[in-house]
Amino acid sequence: MRRTIVTCSICVMASFVAGCGGHARSLVQSSGDLGKSVRKGDRDKIDEGVLPATRSRIDYETLLADTSTWAERLARPTGARPEALIYLGNDEVVEAVWTDKGWRFASDPTAYFGQSTPREALRSLVRASREGRWDVMLNLAPRRYRMGLSEDDLSLAWTEGPQAQALQDARDRLAQRLAGTIRADAHQAILDLGDGEFARLEREKDRWVVVDF
Known part of the structure; x- marks a missing residue:
């Protein structure tokens, strides 16, 4: 189950980054589309929303099980916040989030020993x-x-x-x-x-x- 949770997050984000233009409503739409694919058991469609390097990590047995609730949960997300990572160096990873005023840093990028996230x-x-x-x-x-x-x-x-x-x-x-x-x-x-x-x-x-x- 742990692996499925992580991979589903990657699925949605991959679809978002590929064509959603940075808007939360598009991310919600991507999540809904993924939920439909899961409900139909369409593995090809699921894979379309997954980065190629992560496809081997999907636990299809758990994701598509008859008792699984992933289809409904993905189809009706309670919220979405687009996020991005900016790579500045080997250990320089800065987080950014989409707001109604555009992309903003999630924390102070100049804080060398920060703990806010x-x-x-x-x-x-x-x-x-x-x-x-x-x-x-x-x-x-x-x-x-x-x-x-x-x-x-x-x-x-x-x-x-x-x-x-x-x-x-x-x-x-x-x-x-x-x-x-x-x-x-x-x-x-x-x-x-x-x-x-x-x-x-x-x-x-x-x-x-x-x-x-």
Whole structure:
């Protein structure tokens, strides 16, 4: 089911980007068209709305099952917000959203260690761990983790501790997937890292913190 949810999001966005011109109502229409294709069990039509590189990830058995509710849910979305990613470098991924005044940045692109969105927080973790900014790393941890944790503890864990190489490898894997689809609600967010691994975040007041990666 997890794989289906992620892929359906990709289906709708792919169709939107291909021909919707940047308007939310067109994205809703694309979602409706996809819902019709799912209801009819038309795999060719479903594939038309999917990026070629992601078609192998669709779980058709779950998507087209008799008990599946995806057709109805896709045909009648409760809302839509077109989004885009701007690639500025290896780990420079800036989010933008469509508004009634055109495209706008979803967060301050000049905030080097930002935490206002889940993607910003993950990017900040990658940067801070590479640059030895253990003060930033401490702020990126959930409150319950910060209790009794110091910058020296983080420095040791990342540079000399027995898990240092594992932490660095996990960080590098995360860096390669910063542009992936993030599923989020008002309180939690998840980035699929592949192979059954996820980066998980939580909201603390007006910022996001990294629970696991």
